[in-house]
Amino acid sequence: MRIAVIKYNAGNIRSVHIALExxxxxxxxxxxxxxxxxxxxxxxxxxxxxxxAMKYLKERKLDTLITSLKQPVLGICxxxxxxxNFSEEANTSCMQxxxxxxxxxxxxxxxxxxxxxxxxxxxxxxxxxxxxxxxVYFVHSFAAELCNAQIAVTNYIYPFAxxxxxxxxxxxxxxxEKSGQIGEQILKNFxxxxx
Amino acid sequence: xxxxxxxxxxxxxxxxxxKGVKFINIRQAGDPVELGRKYAEAGADELTFLDITATIxxxxxxxELVEKIAQNINIPFTVGGGIKNVDDVARLxxxxxxxxxxxxxxxxxxxxxxxxxxRFGSQCVVLAVDCKQHASGSRVYLxxxxxxxxxxxxxxxxxxxxxxxxxxLLTSMDHDGTKNGFAIEITRAISELVSVPxxxxxxxxxxxxxVDIFKKGKADAALAASIFHFGEINIPDLKIYLKxxxxxxxxx
Numbered sequence: 342m343r344i345a346v347i348k349y350n351a352g353n354i355r356s357v358h359i360a361l362e363x364x365x366x367x368x369x370x371x372x373x374x375x376x377x378x379x380x381x382x383x384x385x386x387x388x389x390x391x392x393x394a395m396k397y398l399k400e401r402k403l404d405t406l407i408t409s410l411k412q413p414v415l416g417i418c419x420x421x422x423x424x425x426n427f428s429e430e431a432n433t434s435c436m437q438x439x440x441x442x443x444x445x446x447x448x449x450x451x452x453x454x455x456x457x458x459x460x461x462x463x464x465x466x467x468x469x470x471x472x473x474x475x476x477v478y479f480v481h482s483f484a485a486e487l488c489n490a491q492i493a494v495t496n497y498i499y500p501f502a503x504x505x506x507x508x509x510x511x512x513x514x515x516x517x518e519k520s521g522q523i524g525e526q527i528l529k530n531f532x533x534x535x536x
Numbered sequence: 537x538x539x540x541x542x543x544x545x546x547x548x549x550x551x552x553x554x555k556g557v558k559f560i561n562i563r564q565a566g567d568p569v570e571l572g573r574k575y576a577e578a579g580a581d582e583l584t585f586l587d588i589t590a591t592i593x594x595x596x597x598x599x600e601l602v603e604k605i606a607q608n609i610n611i612p613f614t615v616g617g618g619i620k621n622v623d624d625v626a627r628l629x630x631x632x633x634x635x636x637x638x639x640x641x642x643x644x645x646x647x648x649x650x651x652x653x654x655r656f657g658s659q660c661v662v663l664a665v666d667c668k669q670h671a672s673g674s675r676v677y678l679x680x681x682x683x684x685x686x687x688x689x690x691x692x693x694x695x696x697x698x699x700x701x702x703x704x705l706l707t708s709m710d711h712d713g714t715k716n717g718f719a720i721e722i723t724r725a726i727s728e729l730v731s732v733p734x735x736x737x738x739x740x741x742x743x744x745x746x747v748d749i750f751k752k753g754k755a756d757a758a759l760a761a762s763i764f765h766f767g768e769i770n771i772p773d774l775k776i777y778l779k780x781x782x783x784x785x786x787x788x
Contacts, residue, residue, distance in 0.1 A: 353629055353630075353632075353634075353656075353660075355606065355629075355630065355631075355632045356606065356632060356634070359606055359607055360610065362607075388657055389657055390657075448731055450538075451731060451733050451756060452731055452732075453658075453659060453702065453732070454538060455659070455702075455703065456539060456540075456541050456733070456756070456757070457538070457581055457786040458537065458538045458539065459537065476539070476786040478611070478612060479538075480612075480659045496537065497538055516612075518610065519610065519611060519612045519634065520610070520611075521576065521611050521788075522610075524610065525610060
């Protein structure tokens with residue numbers, strides 16, 4: 342199976358690469374549109390700042406490429422946020438795949454939300470064999486509001502969308518590649534999805 | 537609910553965990569990868585690896601080790617020790633580390649915090665502070681505690697967070713190695729002062745010490761070395777103890 346991991350100016354994709362290798366996948370790390378289009382599945386990772394990431398993607402027309410993809414796509418962390426309508430981070434217009442917006446956590450507790458937290462109200466094949474209340478690892482200061490597309494909910498200060506799905510587009514706010522065996526299972530579930 | 541993190545810390549010299557430590561139930565006592573994996577399996581929430589060697593050749597050995605750790609451990613890990621500049625950090629992050637800790641170099645050149653946060657993001661910049669209580673207040677120390685500075689601990693931590701540090705690793709030299717408990721007052725003061733998570737370090741001796749640092753010290757995470765390495769406390773038991781005291785923890 343050919344899995345493309347989209348390479349752009351947003352952070353370290355090394356651990357995603359390693360996690361895929363553990364599942365027997367040798368991913369193509371690329372920003373080449375043809376390679377992305379021809380892949381069986383696409384992973385859109387990211388750690389960093391929303392506006393500079395969107396600017397970079399737009400300059401290379403990767404934003405319209407991603408929204409046009411028909412194969413399963415998995416956004417991770419900043420990837421999830423960029424797939425929503427809008428992010429409060431530098432008031433950035435995003436790709437509008439998921440009909441929700443991304444907001445900064447209020448300073449009532451520590452920001453970023455960093456560490457292990459539970460995912461609940463799990464829906465769909467991405468969470469096959471994952472129990473409600475499983476722990477996964479988060480590092481983020483912005484979070485997507487609850488919406489129709491949510492397939493997992495996490496509570497920090499308030500409940501937010503820990504995972505989203507619309508048609509072939511999936512996204513996780515947490516880092517499956519850093520979430521031990523639970524994270525490995527979620528990545529495996531994505532790989533096992535029928536294209 | 538976000539859980540409190542338990543972080544074992546491993547000191548590394550020449551690519552091996554420091555000798556003289558009796559590890560329980562581990563055949564390859566000196567292998568940091570093996571030991572890290574055992575801790576991850578036991579339910580450690582993150583790992584920290586500190587390079588206590590100094591020379592440049594040894595530091596490249598450490599980068600190779602970081603690569604091996606990244607390939608074998610699927611929970612977050614932080615590395616540090618001897619980081620002097622942005623290139624050192626780039627090398628360690630490229631090798632697969634999730635976060636780096638910086639200490640002396642940040643005090644000598646605070647601008648490095650801005651540079652690291654700007655280039656790699658605050659989430660991977662852990663500011664380590666070694667502090668000691670004086671009659672006039674808490675002071676920051678450098679070089680593994682050998683060099684005293686005139687920096688007041690709270691004002692230094694505040695400055696580093698303003699510059700972009702994403703997390704604080706606070707070690708109280710008054711408590712480190714005593715096994716009499718963590719430094720509750722300074723940890724609480726720092727935790728209330730800054731918006732980023734605070735990891736308390738130094739002084740862990742019993743499970744109750746962890747309860748105290750989370751409840752009274754308001755720490756977000758607690759780091760310890762010898763009590764875990766010597767098997768005086770094992771992580772699954774510690775987590776159950778904490779859970780029974782109503783502290784949110786991840787039980788595997």
